[in-house]
Amino acid sequence: MVAVMGLISIILFTLLIKSKSEEQACRLIGQTGYLEFSKDGDIIIGGIFSLNASRVTENNGYHAYPTSFCTRLNPRELLFARAVIFTVEEINKNPTLLNGVTLGYRLYNGCGSQSLVRAALEAVTEGESCRKRVQALIGHSSSGISKAINLIVGELDIPQISHLSTCACLSDKRIYPTFFRTVPSDQFQITALVQLMKHFGWQWVGIIKSAEVYASDGVAEFIKQGKAEGICVEYVIFYGRSNTKIEHKVIEQLKASTSSVVLLFMSLSYTRELFKKVDGNKLPRKQWIGSEAWISQVDLASLGSKNILHGAMGFALPQSIIPGLLEFILSLKLSDEPESVMIKAFWEGFFDCSFTPSNTTNLCTGDEDLRTITSAYTNTELRSVRNVYTAVYSIAHAINAILQCENGLNPTTGKHCVSKTDVQPKQVLEQLKLVDFTVLNGYKVSFDENGESVAQYDLLNWQYKDDDSVNVITIGHYDSSLPEGQRFRFTQNTTIVWALQSLEPPKSVCRDACPVGSRKAVNKQAPLCCFDCFECPEGGISNETDSTECFVCTIEYWPNEKKDKCIPKPTEFLSFTEIMGTVLTVFCCFGVFLSILIFIIFLVHKETPIVRANNSELSFLLLLSLKLCFLCSLTFIGRPSDWSCMLRHTAFGITFVLCISCVLGKTIVVLMAFRATLPSSNAMKWFGPTQQRLSVLAFTLIQVVICILWLTINPPYPVKNMETYMNKIILECALGSAIGFWAVLGYIGVLAMLCFILAFLARKLPDSFNEAKFITFSMVIFCAVWIAFIPAYVSSPGKFTVAVEIFAILASTFGLLICIFVPKCYIIIFKPEQNSKKHIKSKMQSKGI
Structure with missing residues (x-):
């Protein structure tokens, strides 16, 4: 804070001096003598360089003013200063630039921030009546020093061009209005x-x-x-x-x-x-x-x-090689700057000698060759040297634009012509903003609104x-x-070497990128790069790494395994090709085969007592209906369609009613036959073959009417079930009218219960009429299967619903087929002696019938 206040005081004091009469000579209060290299010319440019790297202060124990002296020579800054001299001489030799006008220079040395600021003050106030002061200033290498210098020269409208101050803060024209630079910010x-x-x-x-x-x-x-x-x-x-x-x-x-x-x-x-x-x-x-x-x-x-x-x-x-600069740098002799104490100090440092006789070091002759040493001073390939070179040329081009004159007017500004003695720093400042030229084989130099190149x-x-x-x-x-x-x-065809001895760039991340199929979430307890990764929820995808959100697939699509894209959901239905469908098909075919086989056996032995005992016509009709029951189960297998959905339920309902009607007819025949054996009984007259056929037809027609109404009002239809499973589509048949479906099942159930009751009543009839026992047992199986079917049907998901329905059809059909016909087939094939009138009469006589 003290240093800042001191700097402000210096600035205000300098401005106060400037405001006085121009006849009064300018003078700087305090320490001076920072000028190191100079040459007169029509127009003077200045430069500030730290030829010494630091300053040491001694307080003298409060008995005298503190003294300070510079230490640590800086060869790089000497190279910059000499580059200014080289460029000025090159411009003065150029007949196309500043024709008839010569540039001069004043280059100042400072070590430490205070000395550098005072050197800048000396640069802008030196000269009689302040008229011969510098028109522009080159420097400094340090951003901090450049800031302090521009606070001084900015008030005087003197442009400052830095070759190495890169701080972005210097681009603020409100604070540093006259600052330019040839080095990028x-x-x-x-x-x-x-x-x-x-x-x-x-x-x-x-x-x-x-x-x-x-x-x-x-x-x-x-x-x-x-x-x-x-x-x-x-x-x-x-x-x-x-x-x-x-x-x-x-x-x-x-x-x-x-x-x-x-x-x-x-x-x-x-x-x-x-x-x-x-x-x-x-x-x-x-x-x-x-x-x-x-x-x-x-x-x-x-x-x-x-x-x-x-x-x-x-x-x-x-990097750019400046033609002739190396020869100029290496040609430096003490005779070029005979009064420069600084050159002598550098010379002693370069050659490890001394101009003062000493027992510890060699004596300098002044004829040593700079080509024999390696130093930052002799390194003209230093990349920042070009910035010094272009800085001097920028000032020269700005002055050249000011001095242009055609017919009494400046073609650039449109104002009256200016002579070389009337050039002012503010004019140079304005023209610097407009310079646009090329140097060093096409290197383009210009400045934007912030003074940036x-x-x-x-x-x-x-x-x-x-x-x-x-x-x-x-x-x-x-x-x-x-x-x-x-x-x-x-650059093409170049090999990059990595620090970790690998062929690939090293990896440097706090957390690996979230892979596809996951999302990135901010961890508030860690830096932004140390995020968390969470797998996309069910049904969601992310197809980019480090995605911040997951996207939900549409209803007919589902994520793939990687969860990086949505694919159509697989469709599922009970097909003939899968194991469950194949097994059920085999059982269906086996049931049809068994029905045909029994039908043939009964047909061959249709005249035998056991076949004729309970109306062979109903037996053949029952076998036909059982065969249709087996076949109707096949309509439940395969991809649902409009026709298959309507056919499977109606075919099932009608064939089962036909089957139960036949069983019911056989049960009634058993009861009527028992009644017919009683004296004065006339039962069989009321339930003869014609009545049996009509009863089967009537019972079946009722189911047909129910099915027709169902198909007419609201028939079953194929649907895509997307609710049972999230990741697949179940192709199934919607019932359409639930009332129609349950009416069909209910009617079958009523007939089955009626048949069961009648068969149960006839279960104790004599052995000659023991078919009633088998009918009772078959009805028990039938009812048990369909009672168990209802909860299983409701709770089974997807294709298993269809499988349960097919299983119920097969189980009940096999129950009827086996219970009613297999015992008779056993007697026909293996006990033929029991399939005769003689055997039946003998049993009846033994029973007392």
């Missing part, structure tokens, strides 16, 4: 990182971030965008230089984590320090994803343990070789100028 880098993780399905990641604006804002944006794409963060480790236990914290957190992917979002200096402190041999293997700040720095491989970054991946600025990245992959050296291979590209969906692409 972290907003684009974060978008690219999120798309990368989405492409490989990495939904569960850990983050290690540094204590700086770059990392804090970048990680916050990553978490925000990642959440929108279904990416969750397992942990965030905050790395601060003052944390002495950081090694243990990082190792323990990585060992305890379940995520396979770790995003290391740090600036280069923090990353170097981290890998120096952390023992890579103790780290579990993880897929490291790096931020743009460090992913292209191959020298990091020498800091950690062997292969710790094997397979690391991340986005970096595109076109975002382009290379996707890099670290691949270690057998000798422990590392190749950083470009495996893909990201270009924000392309349409959505085409911005991220992989």
Whole structure:
């Protein structure tokens, strides 16, 4: 807070100085002398670079003002400063750009945030009457410093172009109105990182971030965008230089984590320090994803343990070779900057020598060759150098547009022409918004409304070789100028190396995707990615992984085994091909065969007493009706149709009434025959053959009438039963009129009970007329079967309902056939001596009849 207030005071004080008479020279109160490199020109541009990495302050025990001095030379920043000088000289030699106007420069050095801000103040206030101040400012590399600088230069309408400040916060034009950058905002880098993780399905990641604006804002944006794409963060480790236990914290957190992917979002200096402190041999293997700040720095491989970054991946600025820059950098001599103390300090650092005689170090001659050393200064392939180059060219193109003049007017602005001595920072600011040019073999440079340049990245992959050296291979590209969906692409025919020594991308999810046939449910006790999976309920499907809901199949469809699609429900009915249908058919055929066989036996022996005893005509009619009963059961088997549904119930009802009518007639004959043996009895005259036929016909016609009414009013019809079973359709016959159905059964039941009562009354007749006993027994079976049939019929599901009905028909029919005819067939075949008039008379005489 104190630093902010001090900064505001400086700004207000500077503005106060500016508001005074222009005849009064501008002067900066406080420490000055941050200018390091300069060259006069018609128009001056400035630059702020941290040639020293840090500042040390001594308080002098309150006996004097605290003193401070810069430490730790930063060769990369020297490269940036020299790149500005190279570009300015190249532009001044270009006859097509700024013709007749020369650019000059003032490059300032600062170490520590306070010195850098004061260097910026010096840049914008230096010069007599403030008229020769810089028209634009290049820098800084740090987002935090760039924010502070723009708070100063923004009030003066001086444009600032940063080559390395990537914080998305700097895009806010309300706070930083004059800020531009030739490096993409972290907003684009974060978008690219999120798309990368989405492409490989990495939904569960850990983050290690540094204590700086770059990392804090970048990680916050990553978490925000990642959440929108279904990416969750397992942990965030905050790395601060003052944390002495950081090694243990990082190792323990990585060992305890379940995520396979770790995003290391740090600036280069923090990353170097981290890998120096952390023992890579103790780290579990993880897929490291790096931020743009460090992913292209191959020298990091020498800091950690062997292969710790094997397979690391991340986005970096595109690499471009600037023609002539390397020769310019390597040609630096002390004579080029004879008054620069900083160049001498760098020279001593490069060659490990000293310009002051010493017993411990070699004496510098000043003729050493920079080609013999390896340093960040000589690394002109550094990807961010291009940003410095394009920043200077952007200012040059903006000034060139201001100085255009045709017929007294500027063709771009339509205003009066401006001379090189009248160029103002605000004019440069407005023209920077309009620049659109290409450099370095077609690289397009322009700025959007937020001062952002076109975002382009290379996707890099670290691949270690057998000798422990590392190749950083470009495996893909990201270009924000392309349409959505085409911005991220992989390079064809490139091999990707993964950190976990596998041929496939590592898997990093908190929970595997819910398979088809299940739904995803949020677990409120865990992150969004740690969801629960529940199998779809009965009748529901999901045909996509991670589906949030299950869909219910329509009534005629049912889920397949995987529950990923609805298929037509299988239809079920009692068919001839299935085992149960086949068995019942066999019994039906056997019953028909047995009926025919008995019929033949009776026909052959129709003149014998046992066949003639109880009206052979009724016996033959009964055998015929029993045969029809067996056959009618076959109408219940097979796919229901309109005709089969009407036929099965009516045929069953009529044939059974015919059968019971014949039995009833035989029972009455037995009773009448017994009455006929009594003196003066005239019973048989009233129930002779004609009356028997008429009774059978009458009883049967009643059932026929009931069936006709049933079929006329509301007949049975085929239906699809979808209620008994959820997963299949039962094809069955609806009764139509339930009254008609139960009337048919009830009439059969009334006749059966009447027959049973009459047979029961005749059960004790003499043995010569013992057919009544068999009729009684058959009626007991018949009634028992059909009484048991009713609850079984009601409770049996699906095709078993039909099977129960067929079983009842067969059981009752077999009962009648066996009880009434088998004993007689036994006597006819095996006891022929009992099938004679003599035998019958002898029995009657022995009984006293």
